[in-house]
Amino acid sequence: MSAPDDQSAYWNSTGTTKTFGHPLNPTWAARIDPAAALLDYGCGYGRLAGDLLHLGFRDVEGVDVAPELIARARAEQPAARFAVLADPPRLDRPDGSYDAAFLFAVLTCVPDDDAQRALVAELHRVLRPGGLLHISDYVLQPDERNQKRYRRFEARFGRFGVFETSDGAVCRHHTRDWLDGLFTGFDRVDARELPVHTMNGRPATATQLLLARR
Template identity: 80%
Template structure:
């Protein structure tokens, strides 16, 4: 499958107007010490990192490819640190630098197979053994609107689940088998489904996974 994996131009322009709603599951964050080193990968405007800081976590870092949302995050969430990824998905951090990482509605924005694998491999590298990874993303949606988008874009992108939004992004919803393949190097601990709103305000079902680095 071939699909764009660098959409930083979108996230620096149209993407700056979006609101993200995938919530933290406090029962999962309660497993972490308040001084744990936490990474919010694909932090956008810092909503999630700010939420972690508000829960009392003292070592929170957010990273993103888009400078404009990161600038907003720095202004609005001073209790967390933020950095722009200059060579994604690579992080300027040693192996095992983090106790936990959060990947919320990021894979949906990285539709290419190889780019997804590289991102997950980098998170595996920077998490310590036993470190936790919390994922929130989308499986294939059952409603006709999404199914029509999957069918319409399948020939172009070679993957059922990749689609174009009306304002210019290319996104992806996943089969469960795809997520299992991506996170095969992690131990599954828990999961849940919940109703959310997409970045364009549409109702959807999100799947959240709690995983541990083997």
């Protein structure tokens, strides 16, 4: 059984109660002009958009598949623009529309290989040449709890690292080789690892990448 590539029903129901905590790296953000056009793809309830506004960015747009999350984002961050993705991952924007894009804890919510490739290709299209892509997501976690569920769900989903949470989300933790191959249209500028908490409050290690569109 392949992993699902459409989990909008989850994000319009159970997902609206989640808290997302992957932090923005202000040093990386400082590489971007305050007047730059920014895209927060998979923006959820607008937390990251709010962080960007707080840093002085003025042109921030967030998109997400879940209308319920977008409604919350519009209420909490009225200075940003938000839109529901009608045909994900397609964005109704011309090529090269954005100077930088942010993809925070989104790939983990898109477990299918082809769906991830399509998403990255779309971000490559809408970023200008040299535009920056900020990634924050999960590689395979070494602790026994995660290793156990990777093994448990491998036969069901056909990939080690894809699993279902106790409340019904299908998520993916990645090999480093997969991430390296996924972003072949980008050059790596910087990378770091840091402790975070998952949307269910579990401690984990996030990998953050700063990439430039080739």
